[in-house]
Amino acid sequence: MSSSPDLPHPERSEISLTGVLFALSDPERLAIARQLVDGPLDMAECHLSNPNVPKSTKSHLMKVLRTSGVVRNEANGRARRLSLRREDLDAKFPGLLDAVLSAET
Amino acid sequence: MSSSPDLPHPERSEISLTGVLFALSDPERLAIARQLVDGPLDMAECHLSNPNVPKSTKSHLMKVLRTSGVVRNEANGRARRLSLRREDLDAKFPGLLDAVLSAET
DNA sequence: TCAATGGTTCGAAGATTTTCAAACCATCGA
DNA sequence: TCGATGGTTTGAAAATCTTCGAACCATTGA
Numbered sequence: 001m002s003s004s005p006d007l008p009h010p011e012r013s014e015i016s017l018t019g020v021l022f023a024l025s026d027p028e029r030l031a032i033a034r035q036l037v038d039g040p041l042d043m044a045e046c047h048l049s050n051p052n053v054p055k056s057t058k059s060h061l062m063k064v065l066r067t068s069g070v071v072r073n074e075a076n077g078r079a080r081r082l083s084l085r086r087e088d089l090d091a092k093f094p095g096l097l098d099a100v101l102s103a104e105t
Numbered sequence: 106m107s108s109s110p111d112l113p114h115p116e117r118s119e120i121s122l123t124g125v126l127f128a129l130s131d132p133e134r135l136a137i138a139r140q141l142v143d144g145p146l147d148m149a150e151c152h153l154s155n156p157n158v159p160k161s162t163k164s165h166l167m168k169v170l171r172t173s174g175v176v177r178n179e180a181n182g183r184a185r186r187l188s189l190r191r192e193d194l195d196a197k198f199p200g201l202l203d204a205v206l207s208a209e210t
Numbered sequence: 211t212c213a214a215t216g217g218t219t220c221g222a223a224g225a226t227t228t229t230c231a232a233a234c235c236a237t238c239g240a
Numbered sequence: 241t242c243g244a245t246g247g248t249t250t251g252a253a254a255a256t257c258t259t260c261g262a263a264c265c266a267t268t269g270a
Contacts (some may be wrong), residue, residue, distance in 0.1 A: 004265075053259085056261075057260065077267060
Protein backbone atom coordinates (compact mmCIF):
# COMPACT_ATOMS: atom_id res chain seq x y z
CA MET A 1 0.00 0.00 0.00
CA SER A 2 0.97 3.53 0.26
CA SER A 3 3.05 5.37 0.80
CA SER A 4 6.22 7.30 1.16
CA PRO A 5 6.16 10.17 3.61
CA ASP A 6 3.32 12.62 3.30
CA LEU A 7 5.02 15.97 3.08
CA PRO A 8 3.42 19.08 4.50
CA HIS A 9 1.91 21.58 2.10
CA PRO A 10 0.63 25.04 2.95
CA GLU A 11 -3.12 25.60 2.69
CA ARG A 12 -4.12 27.95 -0.05
CA SER A 13 -4.77 30.60 2.56
CA GLU A 14 -1.25 30.24 3.85
CA ILE A 15 0.45 30.85 0.52
CA SER A 16 2.17 34.22 0.50
CA LEU A 17 3.00 36.32 -2.51
CA THR A 18 6.52 37.04 -1.37
CA GLY A 19 7.09 33.37 -0.65
CA VAL A 20 6.03 32.45 -4.16
CA LEU A 21 8.16 35.19 -5.70
CA PHE A 22 11.14 34.07 -3.69
CA ALA A 23 10.71 30.44 -4.71
CA LEU A 24 10.58 31.44 -8.36
CA SER A 25 13.47 33.88 -8.09
CA ASP A 26 16.02 31.10 -8.41
CA PRO A 27 16.78 30.06 -12.00
CA GLU A 28 16.88 26.38 -11.19
CA ARG A 29 13.61 26.45 -9.31
CA LEU A 30 11.98 28.53 -12.01
CA ALA A 31 13.11 25.99 -14.59
CA ILE A 32 11.54 23.22 -12.55
CA ALA A 33 8.23 25.07 -12.35
CA ARG A 34 8.31 25.53 -16.09
CA GLN A 35 8.67 21.84 -16.68
CA LEU A 36 5.40 21.35 -14.87
CA VAL A 37 3.22 23.63 -16.97
CA ASP A 38 2.06 20.82 -19.23
CA GLY A 39 1.11 18.58 -16.37
CA PRO A 40 2.54 16.63 -13.46
CA LEU A 41 5.90 14.96 -13.69
CA ASP A 42 7.68 12.42 -11.59
CA MET A 43 10.68 13.88 -9.92
CA ALA A 44 13.05 11.69 -11.92
CA GLU A 45 11.66 13.25 -15.09
CA CYS A 46 12.32 16.73 -13.83
CA HIS A 47 15.75 17.72 -15.05
CA LEU A 48 18.08 20.32 -13.69
CA SER A 49 20.26 22.39 -15.95
CA ASN A 50 23.24 20.88 -14.19
CA PRO A 51 22.63 17.14 -14.25
CA ASN A 52 25.39 16.53 -11.70
CA VAL A 53 23.77 18.07 -8.67
CA PRO A 54 23.27 15.55 -5.88
CA LYS A 55 19.81 14.34 -5.07
CA SER A 56 19.81 16.03 -1.69
CA THR A 57 20.23 19.38 -3.38
CA LYS A 58 17.48 18.62 -5.85
CA SER A 59 15.27 17.56 -3.00
CA HIS A 60 15.94 20.84 -1.26
CA LEU A 61 14.99 22.83 -4.34
CA MET A 62 11.74 20.91 -4.39
CA LYS A 63 11.19 21.65 -0.75
CA VAL A 64 11.40 25.38 -1.32
CA LEU A 65 8.89 25.10 -4.15
CA ARG A 66 6.61 22.95 -2.01
CA THR A 67 6.71 24.93 1.21
CA SER A 68 6.06 28.15 -0.67
CA GLY A 69 2.97 26.62 -2.27
CA VAL A 70 4.17 26.60 -5.85
CA VAL A 71 4.34 22.86 -6.25
CA ARG A 72 2.58 19.85 -4.86
CA ASN A 73 4.72 16.82 -4.10
CA GLU A 74 2.85 13.57 -3.62
CA ALA A 75 3.98 10.02 -3.14
CA ASN A 76 3.58 7.89 -6.23
CA GLY A 77 4.89 4.43 -5.59
CA ARG A 78 8.50 4.96 -4.78
CA ALA A 79 8.55 8.03 -6.95
CA ARG A 80 7.30 11.53 -6.28
CA ARG A 81 4.69 13.16 -8.42
CA LEU A 82 5.20 16.89 -8.81
CA SER A 83 2.52 19.25 -9.97
CA LEU A 84 2.01 22.97 -10.17
CA ARG A 85 -0.62 24.28 -7.77
CA ARG A 86 -2.16 26.24 -10.57
CA GLU A 87 -5.68 26.46 -9.20
CA ASP A 88 -4.50 27.76 -5.87
CA LEU A 89 -2.07 30.19 -7.37
CA ASP A 90 -4.45 31.47 -10.02
CA ALA A 91 -7.10 32.00 -7.38
CA LYS A 92 -4.82 33.89 -5.04
CA PHE A 93 -2.64 35.73 -7.50
CA PRO A 94 -4.50 36.08 -10.80
CA GLY A 95 -2.21 36.29 -13.79
CA LEU A 96 0.97 35.85 -11.81
CA LEU A 97 1.84 32.31 -12.77
CA ASP A 98 1.04 32.90 -16.42
CA ALA A 99 3.16 36.02 -16.46
CA VAL A 100 6.11 34.35 -14.80
CA LEU A 101 6.03 31.12 -16.74
CA SER A 102 5.44 32.72 -20.10
CA ALA A 103 8.08 35.40 -19.66
CA GLU A 104 11.21 35.11 -21.70
CA THR A 105 14.30 34.46 -19.70
CA MET B 106 23.37 72.70 -11.30
CA SER B 107 23.02 69.02 -10.97
CA SER B 108 23.44 66.74 -9.33
CA SER B 109 23.88 64.11 -6.74
CA PRO B 110 25.57 60.94 -7.86
CA ASP B 111 24.23 59.29 -10.98
CA LEU B 112 23.54 55.75 -9.93
CA PRO B 113 23.91 52.88 -12.37
CA HIS B 114 20.78 51.31 -13.79
CA PRO B 115 20.61 48.15 -15.87
CA GLU B 116 19.59 48.51 -19.49
CA ARG B 117 16.25 47.02 -20.32
CA SER B 118 18.06 44.14 -21.99
CA GLU B 119 19.96 43.45 -18.82
CA ILE B 120 16.91 43.08 -16.60
CA SER B 121 16.43 39.46 -15.61
CA LEU B 122 13.21 37.82 -14.57
CA THR B 123 14.73 36.11 -11.57
CA GLY B 124 16.34 39.35 -10.47
CA VAL B 125 13.01 41.13 -10.57
CA LEU B 126 11.27 38.31 -8.74
CA PHE B 127 13.95 38.34 -6.09
CA ALA B 128 13.72 42.08 -5.59
CA LEU B 129 9.97 41.83 -5.13
CA SER B 130 10.17 38.78 -2.88
CA ASP B 131 10.89 40.91 0.17
CA PRO B 132 7.81 42.39 1.85
CA GLU B 133 9.45 45.73 2.48
CA ARG B 134 10.68 46.06 -1.08
CA LEU B 135 7.34 44.96 -2.46
CA ALA B 136 5.64 47.60 -0.35
CA ILE B 137 7.97 50.22 -1.75
CA ALA B 138 7.20 49.21 -5.32
CA ARG B 139 3.51 49.42 -4.54
CA GLN B 140 3.84 52.98 -3.38
CA LEU B 141 5.15 53.88 -6.80
CA VAL B 142 2.26 52.60 -8.88
CA ASP B 143 0.55 55.96 -8.96
CA GLY B 144 3.64 57.81 -10.06
CA PRO B 145 7.12 58.78 -8.91
CA LEU B 146 7.83 59.64 -5.32
CA ASP B 147 10.73 61.26 -3.59
CA MET B 148 12.49 58.85 -1.35
CA ALA B 149 11.46 60.75 1.75
CA GLU B 150 7.84 60.19 0.81
CA CYS B 151 8.35 56.47 0.50
CA HIS B 152 7.53 54.97 3.85
CA LEU B 153 8.64 51.68 5.29
CA SER B 154 6.35 49.61 7.47
CA ASN B 155 8.87 50.02 10.24
CA PRO B 156 9.60 53.74 10.39
CA ASN B 157 12.61 53.20 12.62
CA VAL B 158 14.90 51.54 10.11
CA PRO B 159 18.04 53.55 9.54
CA LYS B 160 18.51 55.36 6.29
CA SER B 161 21.37 53.13 5.25
CA THR B 162 19.08 50.14 5.36
CA LYS B 163 16.43 51.97 3.40
CA SER B 164 19.06 52.97 0.89
CA HIS B 165 20.09 49.37 0.53
CA LEU B 166 16.52 48.24 -0.12
CA MET B 167 16.36 50.85 -2.85
CA LYS B 168 19.61 49.59 -4.29
CA VAL B 169 18.24 46.09 -4.68
CA LEU B 170 15.18 47.48 -6.45
CA ARG B 171 17.33 49.66 -8.66
CA THR B 172 19.98 47.14 -9.64
CA SER B 173 17.33 44.58 -10.48
CA GLY B 174 15.65 47.06 -12.81
CA VAL B 175 12.42 47.46 -10.88
CA VAL B 176 12.91 51.07 -9.91
CA ARG B 177 14.64 54.09 -11.33
CA ASN B 178 16.43 56.35 -8.87
CA GLU B 179 17.31 59.79 -10.14
CA ALA B 180 18.75 62.83 -8.48
CA ASN B 181 16.21 65.51 -7.79
CA GLY B 182 17.82 68.38 -6.03
CA ARG B 183 19.08 66.95 -2.82
CA ALA B 184 16.32 64.38 -2.89
CA ARG B 185 15.96 61.21 -4.91
CA ARG B 186 13.11 60.64 -7.28
CA LEU B 187 11.96 57.05 -7.42
CA SER B 188 9.86 55.63 -10.18
CA LEU B 189 8.71 52.25 -11.33
CA ARG B 190 10.29 51.15 -14.61
CA ARG B 191 6.90 50.15 -15.86
CA GLU B 192 7.57 50.49 -19.58
CA ASP B 193 10.67 48.37 -19.41
CA LEU B 194 9.09 45.75 -17.20
CA ASP B 195 5.86 45.58 -19.19
CA ALA B 196 7.83 45.20 -22.38
CA LYS B 197 10.02 42.43 -21.06
CA PHE B 198 7.59 40.62 -18.80
CA PRO B 199 4.04 41.33 -19.94
CA GLY B 200 1.53 41.15 -17.16
CA LEU B 201 4.04 40.48 -14.45
CA LEU B 202 4.06 43.83 -12.74
CA ASP B 203 0.30 44.14 -12.83
CA ALA B 204 -0.10 40.68 -11.38
CA VAL B 205 2.38 41.29 -8.60
CA LEU B 206 1.23 44.76 -7.66
CA SER B 207 -2.47 43.99 -7.81
CA ALA B 208 -2.21 40.76 -5.86
CA GLU B 209 -3.57 40.73 -2.36
CA THR B 210 -1.00 40.25 0.29
C1' DT C 211 13.60 -11.86 1.61
C1' DC C 212 16.97 -8.95 -0.22
C1' DA C 213 19.01 -5.54 -3.12
C1' DA C 214 18.22 -1.67 -5.96
C1' DT C 215 15.54 2.47 -6.70
C1' DG C 216 13.83 7.06 -5.73
C1' DG C 217 13.52 9.80 -2.79
C1' DT C 218 13.72 12.75 2.24
C1' DT C 219 16.25 14.47 6.30
C1' DC C 220 20.12 15.89 9.00
C1' DG C 221 24.24 18.48 9.99
C1' DA C 222 27.95 21.18 8.74
C1' DA C 223 30.40 24.29 5.68
C1' DG C 224 30.16 27.89 2.49
C1' DA C 225 27.95 31.67 0.17
C1' DT C 226 24.83 35.27 0.03
C1' DT C 227 21.75 38.77 2.23
C1' DT C 228 20.48 41.83 5.62
C1' DT C 229 21.27 45.25 8.98
C1' DC C 230 23.51 49.02 10.97
C1' DA C 231 26.73 52.71 12.39
C1' DA C 232 29.93 55.70 10.65
C1' DA C 233 31.85 58.37 7.18
C1' DC C 234 30.98 60.79 3.27
C1' DC C 235 28.85 63.87 -0.43
C1' DA C 236 25.99 67.29 -2.87
C1' DT C 237 22.26 70.57 -2.42
C1' DC C 238 19.54 74.07 -0.35
C1' DG C 239 18.40 77.96 2.73
C1' DA C 240 19.87 81.37 5.78
C1' DT D 241 29.71 80.55 3.81
C1' DC D 242 27.83 77.41 6.89
C1' DG D 243 24.68 74.21 8.84
C1' DA D 244 20.97 71.20 8.03
C1' DT D 245 18.95 67.99 4.85
C1' DG D 246 18.56 63.83 2.11
C1' DG D 247 20.70 60.67 0.67
C1' DT D 248 24.92 56.89 -0.79
C1' DT D 249 28.93 53.96 0.44
C1' DT D 250 31.69 51.16 3.22
C1' DG D 251 32.84 47.56 6.40
C1' DA D 252 31.63 44.35 9.73
C1' DA D 253 28.46 41.39 12.26
C1' DA D 254 24.33 38.68 12.16
C1' DA D 255 21.03 36.13 9.81
C1' DT D 256 19.57 33.35 6.14
C1' DC D 257 20.16 30.30 2.08
C1' DT D 258 22.53 26.90 -0.50
C1' DT D 259 25.12 22.81 -1.17
C1' DC D 260 26.42 18.28 -0.26
C1' DG D 261 27.63 13.83 1.96
C1' DA D 262 25.79 10.54 4.89
C1' DA D 263 22.16 8.30 6.99
C1' DC D 264 17.67 6.99 6.53
C1' DC D 265 13.03 5.26 4.69
C1' DA D 266 9.43 3.03 1.79
C1' DT D 267 8.53 0.68 -2.53
C1' DT D 268 9.44 -2.45 -6.16
C1' DG D 269 11.33 -6.45 -8.60
C1' DA D 270 13.92 -10.60 -8.44
